[in-house]
Amino acid sequence: MWKEKEPLKFLLTLENLGEVSAELQTYLQEHRTDEKDVQSALLLLEEISVRFFEHAPNVPVKVRVRSRRGSISLVLTQESEDFNPIAEIRDWGTESENYFRTLIFRANSEKLDYARQNGKNVVVIRARRPKYNMMILALAMLVAGTILGLVMVQTLSPERAGFIDYEVFDTIRTLFFNALGMLIIPMIFCSVVTTIAGLSSLSDTGRLGGKAIRTYMTTTFMAILVGFGAAYLLLPRKLPSAVQAMAAGSEAGEAANLLGRDLLIGLIPRNILDPIQNANILQVMLLAVLVGIALGILGEKIQVLNRLIEDLTNLFQVLVNLVAAFMPLVTLAATASLMINVGLPVIPLLARLIFAEFVAVAVMWLIYSIQLGIGRLSPIPFWRAMPGFFHKAGLPNYSGAYLPYSMELCTRRFGVSPRVASFTTSLGATINMDGACVHFVLCSVLFARLFDVELDGQMLVTIALAVFILSMGDSAVQNSSIISMTSILTLMGVPTSALGLILGVDAVLDMFRCGSNIIGDLSATLTIGKSEGEMNVEKYKEKPLKPAA
Numbered sequence: 001m002w003k004e005k006e007p008l009k010f011l012l013t014l015e016n017l018g019e020v021s022a023e024l025q026t027y028l029q030e031h032r033t034d035e036k037d038v039q040s041a042l043l044l045l046e047e048i049s050v051r052f053f054e055h056a057p058n059v060p061v062k063v064r065v066r067s068r069r070g071s072i073s074l075v076l077t078q079e080s081e082d083f084n085p086i087a088e089i090r091d092w093g094t095e096s097e098n099y100f101r102t103l104i105f106r107a108n109s110e111k112l113d114y115a116r117q118n119g120k121n122v123v124v125i126r127a128r129r130p131k132y133n134m135m136i137l138a139l140a141m142l143v144a145g146t147i148l149g150l151v152m153v154q155t156l157s158p159e160r161a162g163f164i165d166y167e168v169f170d171t172i173r174t175l176f177f178n179a180l181g182m183l184i185i186p187m188i189f190c191s192v193v194t195t196i197a198g199l200s201s202l203s204d205t206g207r208l209g210g211k212a213i214r215t216y217m218t219t220t221f222m223a224i225l226v227g228f229g230a231a232y233l234l235l236p237r238k239l240p241s242a243v244q245a246m247a248a249g250s251e252a253g254e255a256a257n258l259l260g261r262d263l264l265i266g267l268i269p270r271n272i273l274d275p276i277q278n279a280n281i282l283q284v285m286l287l288a289v290l291v292g293i294a295l296g297i298l299g300e301k302i303q304v305l306n307r308l309i310e311d312l313t314n315l316f317q318v319l320v321n322l323v324a325a326f327m328p329l330v331t332l333a334a335t336a337s338l339m340i341n342v343g344l345p346v347i348p349l350l351a352r353l354i355f356a357e358f359v360a361v362a363v364m365w366l367i368y369s370i371q372l373g374i375g376r377l378s379p380i381p382f383w384r385a386m387p388g389f390f391h392k393a394g395l396p397n398y399s400g401a402y403l404p405y406s407m408e409l410c411t412r413r414f415g416v417s418p419r420v421a422s423f424t425t426s427l428g429a430t431i432n433m434d435g436a437c438v439h440f441v442l443c444s445v446l447f448a449r450l451f452d453v454e455l456d457g458q459m460l461v462t463i464a465l466a467v468f469i470l471s472m473g474d475s476a477v478q479n480s481s482i483i484s485m486t487s488i489l490t491l492m493g494v495p496t497s498a499l500g501l502i503l504g505v506d507a508v509l510d511m512f513r514c515g516s517n518i519i520g521d522l523s524a525t526l527t528i529g530k531s532e533g534e535m536n537v538e539k540y541k542e543k544p545l546k547p548a549a
Contacts, residue, residue: 008065012076014053020063021045024074027065031072033128039404041127044112045074048123051085052078072128078121084114085123138507141331145504148332149339165340172333177496179323180486183316187483188281188470189288190313195431195472196292197306208532212424215524216432219367220471223434223516224464226363227441234356235446240345243450243501281491282462285469320483327503334500350505353446357509360438361516368523375527381540382526385413386519402518403429410522415536416529424528428521433471435513435520436481440467440488443502447494450501459492466491481513 008027010020021042028038045063052061056078064075113124152161268286269275275283295306338346369379389409403425410421444463448455470484486496502509529535 010063012049012061012063014049017046017049024063024065028072028127031067031128033072036402036405037128040111041074041125043404044125045076048076048085048125052076052080052083052121055083055085056080066124071126074125074127076123076125079119080121082116083121085121086112086114137328138331138504141328142335142504142507145332145335146339149336150343152336153340153343161340165337169333169337169340172330173337173497173500176323176326176330177486177499180320180482181490181496183319183323184281184483184487184490185275185284186312187316187320188487189284190309190316192285192288192469192472193292193295193309194313196289197295197309208420208423208528209427211528211531212427212524213431215371215528216428216520219364219371219432219434219520219524220437220468222367223364223437223471224441224467226360226367227438227467228445228460228464230356230360230363230438231442231445234352234359235442235449236349236352237449239450240342240349243342243346243349281466281487285466289469324482327506330500331503331506335504337500338504346501350502353442353502354505354508356442357439357512360442361435361512364434364438364516365519368519371523371527375530377526377530377537377540381543382414382523384543385409390515406518406522406525410525410529413539414526414529415539416525417532417534420529420532420534421525424525425521428524429517431472432520432524433513433517435516436484437467437471438516439481439509439513440470440485443485444488444492447489447498447501448492450498451492451494453492453494462491463488481510 010016010023012020024045025038025042028041029035033041049061052059059078059080062077064077066073066075111126113126115122115124152164156164269283272287275287295302295309369383372379372382389405406425406429407418407421410416410425411418441463444467445455447453448459453459466488470487482499485499489496489498526535526540530537
């Protein structure tokens with residue numbers, strides 16, 4: 001092994017992998033990298049290195065640490081034949097480690113890059129981004145936008161403030177939502193196809209796969225019901241007149257629903273390209289489900305198309321991240337515009353939305369406790385471990401980043417076998433988005449009331465089924481829920497620009513929904529591990545020792 005002070009370099013082999021990982025961990029920690037990001041980077045390093053060595057056993061891997069303007073990346077290079085180690089492996093067998101690897105790479109796809117350079121295979125792992133928290137930045141933009149908007153109202157004439165709002169703030173919002181609209185159809189199609197194809201392949205896993213799917217589908221259904229209940233009980237039925245006046249200036253499109261003969265017939269397009277060309281969300285989702293089922297049935301017989309869809313999913317996720325990078329600016333513009341056009345009356349409305357989501361998430365926690373009780377497990381040890389879990393893993397941002405921590409908690413603290421823990425936590429990070437379901441339903445009802453969309457039985461069923469399908473296609477990565485919410489608004493006939501109303505508080509809401517997603521994954525893992533007889537119940541009941549002072 002060799003290394004230099006600047007840049008830090010290693011010659012990696014299977015024999016010194018542990019030693020190199022330890023030194024890299026120390027380096028990242030010394031440079032104030034979040035512990036969650038450290039663990040993710042080391043896990044990716046190990047998995048990618050193993051794949052390199054499987055491809056070329058006798059060829060060492062060069063590892064170089066690259067630090068630029070607060071960002072830290074690990075650059076892995078191997079001189080061998082053309083080989084992409086981060087290409088996804090579609091092996092869903094419960095006994096195979098490839099299943100867990102696949103979900104890890106998918107959840108961290110935005111941190112990975114591959115290139116073929118000068119006869120070398122090069123993988124870049126982005127281990128650390130500049131030390132600012134996106135949630136804190138978003139909240140800062142919320143405060144700044146509020147102050148800016150109020151100052152403009154007090155110091156400028158209504159005509160001047162309206163001119164700046166239209167020419168500057170509205171332009172920024174329109175550009176942002178146009179970019180999201182451009183990505184809606186391909187992102188939803190690819191995400192749903194990838195997820196459904198994986199679920200279809202899970203038939204090979206037998207009882208464990210079926211049990212996990214049933215468990216997650218049940219909690220998803222409960223989350224949708226809880227979302228509707230919280231919306232009808234806690235959200236205002238009559239919105240502030242100033243907020244309604246703002247909505248009156250926007251045109252609502254035609255809403256869709258799923259009931260009635262003509263509508264059912266309309267779900268099946270005459271041309272397979274029509275749904276994409278006409279941006280028909282219902283037809284796109286149905287087509288994605290059918291294509292996903294077909295790909296899952298065919299499996300390895302059509303692996304080229306499987307990988308193409310997965311690569312497209314990763315591509316559009318990167319595009320979403322590029323667009324979402326402008327969210328702090330959009331938050332500033334949207335909040336300032338709200339203060340100009342609506343003023344302070346919008347604040348109690350947003351506070352009601354946050355409160356409703358908090359209550360709904362708390363109800364989901366109660367449901368998880370009942371789930372543990374039905375599985376003959378006391379919920380007390382479970383909840384006793386949660387503060388320490390989130391203290392170690394950090395504030396919730398996106399559930400895919402928590403896979404290593406969820407695995408560790410379930411195996412070391414709760415006594416679940418690695419086989420069950422790796423399978424259920426990974427699957428849950430893909431399809432179990434209970435918090436997202438609550439959020440989608442609450443926002444759907446709020447915007448329906450704002451734009452006078454009739455919430456009759458047909459529309460409620462439409463929203464519920466759309467949320468159910470999109471929750472499976474809502475990747476366990478950052479920012480994908482923006483696309484899902486945009487597509488639901490399109491389905492309801494509500495202009496996507498309406499999302500500007502909640503962009504300022506989305507960072508707070510994201511913390512609620514992500515935390516609920518993670519806790520739901522953990523609860524399901526315990527109940528499934530107990531029912532499979534692959535859990536040490538005595539270890540689960542043990543009270544953890546307090547760290548020494």
